[in-house]
Amino acid sequence: MKIQAAVTHGLEEDFTVEEVELSEPKPNEVLVKIVATGICHTDAVARDMGLCPFPAVLGHEGSGIVEKVGSAVTKIQTGDHVVLSFTYCGHCENCLSGHPTVCMKFNDLNFGGKMQDGTNRLHQNDQDVSTFFGQSSFGTFAVANEQNVVKVDPEVDIALLGPLGCGIQTGAGTVLNRIKPEFGTSIAIYGSGAVGLSAVMAAKIAGCLNIIAVDLHESRLELAKELGATHTLNGNDVDVVQEVKKITNGGAHYAVETTGVPPVVKQSIHGLRPLGSCAIVGVTPEMTFDVHNDIMAEGKTVMGVIEGDSIPQLFIPQLVDYYKRGLFPFDKLVKLYEFDQINEAFEDSKKGTAIKPIVKIG
Structure with a gap:
């Protein structure tokens, strides 16, 4: 499917919103309509220090609504409100002992530009486009593995919740x-x-x-x-x-x-x-x-x-509950931007005039 995504084509280059081809989710993956995405310092570091291959669609604090699920997905359903977090293998010693943030394959899976099966979901002009943190949420839609998709309470404004996937849970x-x-x-x-x-x-x-x-x-x-x-x-x-x-x-x-x-x-x-x-x-x-x-x-x-030594599926819903009870008012950190203001959001984050920018996408 054709989507709109903020693409960065090279070191320290601004983002440009362009048309990109997104492949269908595989059996263990989920297609999410992105509502909003947090801007994190790690996105800026990846762009400015070349932590992932270019061209790339960055973004790793996505939140949205599930559009489609793969045939092997069991925990997520169409229509669920979700936050996208980091990806991990789920099989190594650290993952199996409850520490997926130090997955033995963490750097490859989150910064290597490809999905867990070693292929790409994003393409442009017959060229592969790198995925970031297994999601690339600077786009109108994203494909992610079921295990880095976290179901959240639909009563809470989904546009606020993306930063729980990285910076705030950290x-x-x-x-x-x-x-x-x-x-x-x-x-x-x-x-x-x-x-x-x-x-x-x-x-x-x-x-x-x-x-x-x-x-x-x-x-x-x-x-x-x-x-x-x-x-x-x-x-x-x-x-x-x-x-x-x-x-x-x-x-x-x-x-x-x-x-x-x-x-x-x-x-x-x-x-x-x-x-x-x-x-x-x-x-x-x-x-x-x-x-x-x-x-x-x-x-x-x-x-x-x-990543706060977190298990996202357990910790993010806990933070949402704290927020609902008035114990964790993270919304006071947030400043909202439109999708075409993404470069302004990065600049404000760098200058310190915005603590946690969130770009509204869908």
């Missing part, structure tokens, strides 16, 4: 699934973008006593307070490590680092108390640690967390 899941902070403990969250603010909301749900949000923008710190931060620190104005230790009487029990900025990564570790744990979720370049003094000498733990 922040919330890092806290609720991986760190699992004990009631009354302290947590410092570095960066108050969509991922960091999702972590703030999750820390409030978990009952953390001190929830410290760190950023350089006062507007984002104000929103962090509204969403549950007990303290906010502007890195331009204070010694962050000193202030975190003062607030927490010796250092935070936990930290979530979302910025990927090396000096901030170090702050997140230095601000921990002995035996503290830091989860790194930002895309961080090569940097150096004093392993003895920064980590080992105080028994600290530094861990990488992908």
Whole structure:
């Protein structure tokens, strides 16, 4: 079928909305009419650093309504409201032990440009077009494997829910699934973008006593307070490590680092108390640690967390339920754009004027 999709043809090139051919879903796949798609930093990194083959249709925070299901699909039906998340093999040790975010084939399946069977669903002018994260949701329709399609409550506005498939589940899941902070403990969250603010909301749900949000923008710190931060620190104005230790009487029990900025990564570790744990979720370049003094000498733990260590089929409906109950107001992060404003949405995300852009498509 012919669809409209935002195609990127090369490194750092803008998106152009063009006609693309989308093949029919195979037996274990689902065709989804895309209603809206979140803009994630990973989309920008893929375009600007060439993480997947070009030409490509990016987009990996899609939400929509199921149009058709393959003959072997058993859990999804036509008409279901769904969120599309990352893809995974479902067969390796990590997938089978409940950690599909570290699937042994994660990079190949999500960044390799092809579906799980090694073929393409997207074509243009007799040329293959790369699929992204097993969905490519910057289009009017998308084909995805049943296992990365998550059925959600139809009472909630489907246009809002796409970011739950990646950025928002990354922040919330890092806290609720991986760190699992004990009631009354302290947590410092570095960066108050969509991922960091999702972590703030999750820390409030978990009952953390001190929830410290760190950023350089006062507007984002104000929103962090509204969403549950007990303290906010502007890195331009204070010694962050000193202030975190003062607030927490010796250092935070936990930290979530979302910025990927090396000096901030170090702050997140230095601000921990002995035996503290830091989860790194930002895309961080090569940097150096004093392993003895920064980590080992105080028994600290530094861990990488992908996609919030989530099982999307379980965690995304849980986040929707929290949202319905007023415990997870992620809609306060959102700014909506029309499909033909996709490049503007990316630019606003880069400048920081939009925390979580969502492009309305259908």
